[in-house]
Structures are given as C-alpha cells and as structure tokens.
Amino acid sequence: MQRVVDLSSDGLHVAVHRGFLTVSKDREEMGRVALDDIGGVIAHAHGLTWSNTVFVRLSERAVPVVLCAANHAPVACVWPLQGNHLQGRRLNAQVDASRPLAKRIWRDIVVAKIRMQGAVLASVGAEPGAFDMLARKVRSGDPDNVEAQAARRYWQAFMGPDFRRDQDGEGVNALLNYGYTVLRAIISRAICAAGLHPSIGLHHSNRANAFALADDLMEPYRPIVDRAVYNLVQDGLREVSPKAKTALVTLTALDLPAPQGMSPLHMQRDLHSNWRRFLIRRTWAWICLRHLTR
Template sequence: MERIVDIGTEGLHLSSHRGFLIVSKDRDEVGRIALDDVHAIILHAHGCTWTGNLVAALAERGSPIVFCNAHHSPVAVTLPIAGFHAQGGRMRAQWEASKPLTKQLWQRIVKAKIAMQGALLDFHGAREAGAFALLGRRVRSGDPENLEAQAARRYWPALMGPDFRRDRNAPGANALLNYGYAVMRATVARAVVAAGLHPTIGIFHANRGNAFALADDLVEPFRPLVDALVLSLIGQGVEKLDPAIKRRFAQLIAFDLRIGEEMSPVSVAAQRLAQSLARSFETSASDLVLFIPPAHAGWMKLTRPLDPFAAE
C-alpha cells in the first residue's frame, strides 16, 4: 500500500538502506518503511538532513519529496528526470501542442473543477450550489471569461462563511488547506512524470517561477476533496495539524472516485488523467479522462468525524 510519509519533527535524518527508508534521530533509528511503499515524502520540519542515495532511490520509483514552508505550503519538489519509456516523444508533443488544443483541455479541467465545487456546496445544502451548474455550462474554450475565478469568488464564502479569505500565509483553515493541497500536488506531479510529460510546461499556468505548472493545472478538479475534508475538520474544532490529522489527509489518495463505470482511488485517477493528457497531446484531440463528483454517500465517507479511539 502506498503511503504519504510526513516529516514534521525537527532534527531527523533520512537515508536508504537495503530497500528501506530509514528515519534516524541522533544516529538512532526511529522508523523505517519500504521504499516501494512510499508514495511521497512531505517535509516541513527544519534541521532535517537526507542522503543523496535516498533522493536517487525515491526518484527511481517516481516518488517526490515535497518541501514546505512554515505554513505548510509547497516551495520545492524533487522528481525524476526520466519517467515514461516514450518520454521524449511525449514531451515533444506536449511542447508542440497547438493553442486551440490547450484551450480545449483547460476548458475541460475548469468545467470539472466547477462541477466538483457545486457538488460539494450541494452536499452542504448551500443555496448557491445551483448557480455552479450554469457556470460550468458557460465555460468556453480557454475560459476567456475567467469563470474559474468567478466561481471561486462565490465558492469560498458559500462554503467557509462570508468572513473567510484564502490566504496561503494564514493559520487555521488556510494552513490545513495548504497541507491538503500539498498532498494532492505531490500525487498529481508524480502522475505527470510517470506519464512522460514535463511538469514545467503547463496548459494554463505559465509562471516562469513555477516548475510544476502542469501539476497545478491538473490538480484543480481534486482541490474540492481537500476543501471538503478541511471544512469537516474545522467543524470538529481542528485548527492545526497533528499526526492524526496528517494521516487523514494522507488517506485522501485512497479515496474512491467514479470514472465511467469504475471506481478508482485518487492516486489512480491522477494517473489516468495524466496519461489521457499525454495521449491528447499525441493525437491533437482533447480526450481527458476525468472523474465525476462524488454522490452524497461519497462526500459523507470523505468527511466522516475523527475517531477519538483511532491508534496514533
């Protein structure tokens, strides 16, 4: 089973030995996990060290290390140079993709994101939910009217309350969102590289300083899953991260989503989306494999209350 490994304790040393990730403190081993089981490492503790052999071993398995700042927002990610066996051809197709194709792809992604936002609002009985179906239908190729931003302006107050402001440097709900998004970003970035695509070449995000623009494009429909969990945690009085809360976020990669007639965990849904994007570049046809919003029972499962008797 793939696992998100969170490193939040100061002064740890990470290394690899005989196929295992070894975590040590003051030269004493405090934990180990098979490298093949590591989905990603999220590192947001100061004073930690790691070996080059570990970074190389994780890269060979396509497992990223996500470095976060004090607000749990990602600031750097390590990923392998080589991924898919036909990587060169796919990257060339990605680079040469026409503007009409990238606009169509972005249209599909924005529609999927708005549908997820509307479904989450509907789950919570928000009266604004009905407007999101209309917004989704209005999204045109390339989203020239920036309906993604218009939806966001309605979404956050409706979901989190009129006083909420999305601020990556703020504590509380914002810090929880940062951490959840870091988990999702790592999952999508891994899928992008495994599909033989270059994470820097986005279809919409194009900031020169963003080395993971494509991952930020594809992660958009997954974000409301994080939002749903954060809202549930806030409702239970959770305001900061602790080991139990981090485990809840790590479990997101195993949450099942419906794709066609099948149910697939988030990690597989990200892989299928990235692979379908690669094929779209190769065929010059917008044919993304996207999941549909969870039904009421799915949202219920995702936002279930914390178990006070769960093992630490």
C-alpha cells in the first residue's frame, strides 16, 4: 500500500537519504519511509523545514506535496512538471476538449456523487430514495444546480438538522477537511501521472484554484470520506487527532471496483492517453457510477 505521509508535529526537518524520506527533530531521526512507497505528503505543521532534494525526488515520482492551513484545508501543492512522457500531447488534447463534452462529463460526475450520497445514507439507516430521483434530474452541465439541492438534503439527513458544512469550522468540519485533503492528494497524483494538468478543470474554474480538475474528479468520492468521519464521530472522535488521521489515511487502501477488477483507491489511475476516452470511460466518476447502478 502506498502511504500518505502526514507532517503535523511542529519543528520537524524533512530530508532524503539513500532512497528514504527521513523526518527528524532536534537532529534525532523520528522515522523514515521509502520514497517509492509514498503516495502523497500532507504538511500542516509550524516550523517545518525541508531539503530542496525532497521536492525534487518526490516530483520525479509524481508524488504531490500538499501544504495545509491550520484548519487542515489545502492552500498549495507542489506539482511535478513532467508527469508523463506523453504530457505535451495530452495537455493539448485536454485544452482542446469541447465545452459541450465537459458539461456532459460534469453531469455524469454529479449523478455519480448524488448516487454515492444516497448509498452512504442507506448505509447508516437513512432514507435514500430522494437521491435517486435527484440524480435523474441532472442535465448536461447541471444548470439547475441539483448538486447543491442534494447537498442540503444530504447533510441534514446524514449529520443531523443542526449540522452546517463550514470549511473554516472545527470539530467534524475539520475532520472532513482533513479527509478531503487526503483524497485530493491521491487524485492530484493520478492526474500528474497521466500527463494532464490539474488546473484545467471541467466545472471548477476559479483562476486561483490550481487543482480544479482534482476538485472535479474527487466529487463522487467525497461521500466515502463522509462515511469514515461518521464512523469516527460515532466512536467519540470529533477532533483531528492522530487516531482520526490514521483512520482517514487508510481510505487510500479502500478496495473499489475498476474495469480490471477490484483495486485500492490509490491505484485507480489507469488513465487513457486520449482525453475524451479518459474522461468518459476511466474517470473515478464512471467507475463509481457503474458500481452503484449494477
């Protein structure tokens, strides 16, 4: 299993030594991980120092380094320039993709997300029927914003009528932020490895968002994080503790269906060189949709 390295303790120094990522404090080594075993690095500690070689060696392996704020939400990411030997051709195809195509694929992503939300609600004993109906209402580009309608129903049914999703909030919201950060790192790495550019999205197009495509493709998988956070809350964990982070990081090894059979989430990055076939046939949204509608 590829590991997500979480750097959350203050005053750490991160370096590379003989094929390993090393973490030390006060010149005493605290741990090491083989570079080839790393799927992503998440940093949200104060006083963290790095060797420049760290970024070079991780970028050579298409491993993203995600920098987070105090609320565990990502604010920046180090992305490798050379993610694939066909990168130039794939980037051109990505840029040339038509707007109608992007809108149709965004519809499929929204449908997959809504159906996954319904499946998660059913798993905790809530009524999921409305979500199948909402999924049927989604049109190309989701001009009616059915995604937002589903979100309002989903959070109240899932976390209770008093819950409000707040990206700057503490407690459960901070747990969700951390889980989404892990998911974003996984998908960002898959995008880099495919030779695509994460800033060229399908729906998310904020100029300040360098990872619009990752934010698009992770949507159907957010409910998986939500379910994991629900389990933590049921166990009495409502803060981003080491135990909670360990539970959320293990989502990278969650087995999901793929065209070749069951595959861990972190390995679902077999992306076609053709941009259209990649988006239509091999996105995580398509895999998720196929699984939920069997």
